[in-house]
Amino acid sequence: MLFPNTLLLTSIDLIGTFVFALSGIELASNKKVDWFGAYLIGLVTAIGGGTVRDVLLDIRPFWMQESHYFIVTGVALVAALLFKDRIFQWQRALFLFDAIGLGLFTTVGISKSLAMELPFWVCIVMGTITGSIGGVIRDVLLNEVPLLLRKDIYALACIAGGLVYYAGLQVGFSTSFTQLIAAIVVIFVRIIAQKYHIHLPVVSIKKGTPPS
Numbered sequence: 229m230l231f232p233n234t235l236l237l238t239s240i241d242l243i244g245t246f247v248f249a250l251s252g253i254e255l256a257s258n259k260k261v262d263w264f265g266a267y268l269i270g271l272v273t274a275i276g277g278g279t280v281r282d283v284l285l286d287i288r289p290f291w292m293q294e295s296h297y298f299i300v301t302g303v304a305l306v307a308a309l310l311f312k313d314r315i316f317q318w319q320r321a322l323f324l325f326d327a328i329g330l331g332l333f334t335t336v337g338i339s340k341s342l343a344m345e346l347p348f349w350v351c352i353v354m355g356t357i358t359g360s361i362g363g364v365i366r367d368v369l370l371n372e373v374p375l376l377l378r379k380d381i382y383a384l385a386c387i388a389g390g391l392v393y394y395a396g397l398q399v400g401f402s403t404s405f406t407q408l409i410a411a412i413v414v415i416f417v418r419i420i421a422q423k424y425h426i427h428l429p430v431v432s433i434k435k436g437t438p439p440s
Contacts, residue, residue, distance in 0.1 A: 236404045237339055240411065244332030245297055248274040249304035251325035252366045254316055259370050263305065269366055271301045274329075276362035281337055281354050285344065323422060326363060326375070331414035334359035334386040335407045338393050352390030359386045359414070381421035381428070389414035 252273030256266040275291045282289040291297045308315060315321065337358025341351035360376050360383055367374040375382050389410040396406035421427065 236407060237336060240332045240407065241336050242296070242300060244329050244336065245274045245300045246304050247325040248329030248333065248362055249301040250308060250315070251322055251329060251363070253305055253308045254322045254325070255366060255370055255372070257308070257312075263309075266308075267301060267305050269369060270304055271298065272369065273362045273366040274301055276365040277333055277358040277360060278337065278362075280361045281340070281358045284357070285341070285354070324419075327415050327418040327422075330359045330363070330382070330385065330418060331389060331411040332359075333362070334389050334414050335393070335411040338390055338410070339403075339407060348390075348394050352387060352394070355390050355393075356383050356386035381417060381426060384428075385414045385417040385421070388417050 249270035252270040253266045256269040261269065275289075275297055279289045279291065318324070334355040336355075338351045338355035340358075341354040342348075346354070364374040364376050366372075392413045393406055393410035396409055397403075401409070
């Protein structure tokens, strides 16, 4: 996932891995799984979206080329075990970690797809997959309804960040600045939507009275 090879994107990638792993580990702790199980949940949360993206792009999954995703996930587990009272003392810690990971990984997915000279709408889709699918896998493994399928603004936050990314490139912003702003927009949209209970309407299909 360290492609294109820029310092900012590398930093975004590592931080995203750490916070997404933390979100998986925290949710796993609520399900009373053991340490190894928590590590696996954290790992699939961090690498799941990027793996699906790379499979769709027909390239070797990024974690097969870099071992630090496993190391960073291990660091996240150790941090969660040693500093759980500080890291998870805030009731909304899981939401915050998930929002940050969503924004950072969306940016990484878009950047990697752009480097392959794909149409920008494809890049936005790949960014959304990178940011959201790891959380879907996490939720499914832990028997939770995935956030992506709830009425929360989730994938739409990724799309909003992708559009900002595209706009930034069109007006001539630097790539690093555009990546940073796009990630912030995803995080901001996610947090604001949650804070003010902004969501899409729930599908409600009522059956009519059966014919007599």
